[in-house]
Amino acid sequence: MEIIKTACELCAWACGMDVYVENGKVIRVKGSKENPLNRGRLCPKGSAAVDYLYSKDRILHPMKRDGEEWVRISWEEAIDVIAEKLKKVKEEFSPKSFAAIIGMPILLGGSSTVGFIRRFMDVYGSPNCFSPESMCYRHEIIGYILTTGKFSVADPENAKCIVVWAHNPHASKPPLAWMIEHAKKKGARIIVIDPRKTRVAEMADIHARIRPGSDTALAIGLMKVIVEKDLYDKEFVENYCHGFDSLKEHLKNYSLEEISETTWVDLETIEEIARSIATIKPSCIVQGVNALDQVPTGVQNARAVAMLHALTGNIDVKGGFVRASRVHTNSLRLQEMLDSIPLGIKEHPLFYQVWGTHLGEGQGMYLYDAILEEKPYPIKALFIAGSNPLLTWPNSGKLKRALEKVEFLVVMDLFMTETAKMADIFLPAATFLERTELCDYYSVIFGIPYMVLRKKVIEPLGESKSDVEFWLMLAKQMGYDKYFPWNTPEEMLDYVLEPTGLTVKDLMEKYPAGLWMGEVRYGEYIKRGFKTPSKKVELYSDTLKKLGYDPVPDHKEPTESIFSDKSKDFPLILTTGARVINYTHSQLRNVEKLRKLNPDPFVEIHPATAAQYGIKDGEMVVVKTERGEIEIKAKITEGILPGVINIPHGWSNANVNVLTSEKPGDPISGCPELKALLAKKE
């Protein structure tokens, strides 16, 4: 029996995984003790990796559509058909008429996997690459960069006061939950801001049960207390912040009473949170991965989080808001294509780049109309790899019409997903246990400067192939050899790794469990300042002002506000997508031991709201918004606020995205609103 060390990819965090292999078959998996993140633990999803790998539902050969039927084809035929079609689209329309949606598993393949697909598109001439970052995390990155010039993360492990804001790590980020539990044992104060009673809320010292979509108002309230009660770090603010006086003026526009009414958080709690983060040192705010993004103030919420760290003197200090150095590798992008603008960027330029830092992709919410209305130009060929947008992207009804209209749809996946069912060509993907890739993003998600090679622990099952292998084959067929001189994904990885002085062989043999690739540097700004135009933390943003956005975060009601007339017809606040531990988005419903833990989709309803409508626990109810309706099982729980309902995403039999809208909600980033909508019970 061989034990191969790799990194899990069943959700976003890359826990170290020991894989036990016997005669070319995976027998079991365990958490790697050496991994700095999970230190030997795995969550239920990671523990079920063997069932996932050998699922009977996997499709292990390419197929093409023939009317209503699927016909099995060879890889050669699939590549021929795809290459032919791509050449035609380019000749008859424009290279821009080819678009790709890459999903979470591709993003988690590391910078080289994403970079490789982007390189193909660069050579072909299309900038139109999209990912779930249109609605996740990117907005946080933009907000942090606009404020401090860099992307930082909270350091809860070393903090004495931890604010967990719109985040449910016990379901969504177990390694973080373990860190917070540890910090709590060491005496850290835990503050949770969430409308729902999550597990971390249950162990918290303060739980602010906020009205969904009103977080910017709360952030303003916290700043107001900190500034007006003289609790801020004067030395840091005087020397390292730009626009303090403007912020101070802005805060005068609000009263704490108004903020309390807007947020449903009482005055004492607002004051207590503000005092805690300002006076307990070090303190940090762990922002959730998407909930604060998916509102009209998505980027501004992240600005507010960064600003609160600055006002309280917690930037670049151990236990505060820190940045780990990143691994420097060769980029696979063609630099000359960076100026070619994808869809949605004319409308949201900061989504693409901030002060010359390219964040690199289109705003996917503009893809719907590009396909349906052919505006500003038609999209004729669409590739979807590692994503199930029919369940995970908003406004499924409209997206379905778009997928029906697009002339040529290729889907690469492990399973016949709802999205794959619409494809012209299906390509069978290999899982993370059947391919080699670089997992080089621990520093971005946890501030841990660590890198590990995710390894091919067994040969791909059937005819499945890794995504990179497919794009490499297609590149050769298209005659792009000059740009793709590599024969295998491993050769490409050696090129990417060059600046590190390491090779795939080194990572396999010398550092199988991974290695530290840098350090967390504290107080760097003292020597260098911040990488913003003012060289300071920008409490007031001239960049935003110039582009016509609010220079200082300002509260905006969700487009569908409970205080608007629409609430007469749709009186319930709907928040969507809260994670459960055993599933990742639309995945893993077919793994029996995970399904048993949570067999059905549900809508969480408070007992008082249920009583108002006469709904019993377990009863099927119809939930409706302006976009559509779904039938779903009621789960009555004190865990949600009265008047608010919560529906997880990713279920084909009760798809919450039938209810959501793809309309860009955040004017800066174009993020759609998925966290505060209005709904009714039919």
Ligand SMILES: Nc1nc2c(c(=O)[nH]1)N[C@H]1C(S)=C(S)[C@@H](COP(=O)(O)OP(=O)(O)OC[C@H]3O[C@@H](n4cnc5c(=O)[nH]c(N)nc54)[C@H](O)[C@@H]3O)O[C@H]1N2
């Ligand atoms: N098991 C599992 N883990 C995952 C994933 C998964 O699908 N399954 N997905 C991964 C990905 S890609 C992501 S983005 C992360 C997301 O991980 P998280 O950021 O933790 O996301 P959620 O669970 O959607 O939301 C966290 C909390 O935000 C609260 N919330 C909802 N609306 C609001 C609001 O308006 N204000 C405030 N303050 N709180 C609100 C919800 O009640 C919920 O408890 O999880 C990652 N990890």
Ligand SMILES: Nc1nc2c(c(=O)[nH]1)N[C@H]1C(S)=C(S)[C@@H](COP(=O)(O)OP(=O)(O)OC[C@H]3O[C@@H](n4cnc5c(=O)[nH]c(N)nc54)[C@H](O)[C@@H]3O)O[C@H]1N2
């Ligand atoms: N209403 C609502 N919708 C949401 C959210 C929400 O909070 N509310 N959250 C959003 C967020 S934050 C995110 S990140 C998105 C995620 O959206 P998606 O990225 O679409 O998420 P998944 O459902 O995980 O889809 C991944 C697909 O890739 C397949 N797959 C797995 N491994 C591989 C591989 O190696 N190669 C290939 N080619 N395929 C593979 C899986 O079988 C699965 O079908 O969902 C978003 N959708």
Ligand code: SF4
């Ligand atoms: S939290 Fe679970 S699914 Fe996510 S990487 Fe770790 S073990 Fe895998």
Ligand SMILES: [Mo]
């Ligand atoms: Mo996400």
